[in-house]
Amino acid sequence: MKFKTALTAAAALTLATAAYAQVGPEVGATIYTADGAEVATIESLQNGVAVVNTGSHTGSIPANVLGEGPDGPVISVTKAQLDQLFADQEAQAIAARDAALITGATVMSTDNVEIGTITEVNGDTAILTLADGPLTLARDQFATNQTGALVVLVPQADLMAALNGAATAEVDAEVEASGGQ
Structure with missing residues (x-):
């Protein structure tokens, strides 16, 4: 009987953990690379878009590119790559404006x-x-x-x-x- 109770508790914990993981990123969360390096902070989330701040740039990324890691959201690019992406987007926006x-x-x-x-x-x-x-x-x-x-x-x-x-x-x-x- 103790085994059955432990198995039920383990199953409930697994389901609770899976449900928690599906919640997704939250405002204020730090985004990391897969190896644990800090990339950015989430400033806002709306309609599937995350506005993130790398410390050098602020820009938007699709929220679905963020995975769940042990310390919080993870992304498959480095801070330098994300900064370059935002710099390129800013240059394109300025060129379009001009x-x-x-x-x-x-x-x-x-x-x-x-x-x-x-x-x-x-x-x-x-x-x-x-x-x-x-x-x-x-x-x-x-x-x-x-x-x-x-x-x-x-x-x-x-x-x-x-x-x-x-x-x-x-x-x-x-x-x-x-x-x-």
């Missing part, structure tokens, strides 16, 4: 509202003309979305506040918080 940031380009807000047109680009600044008037923004306050459309990295309401006399420091803080490139 190609789209031209006179006459239509601009969308982060909340997917068409808000205006680029009327001038001078070095690291661009003039975005909205219905309420022109607004000069830094190049790094723009990006492109998945369809290649030019997007200003703040919601429409914040742009309107800037035009209506709100401190531009508030808009700059919003752009900084959104990870402006």
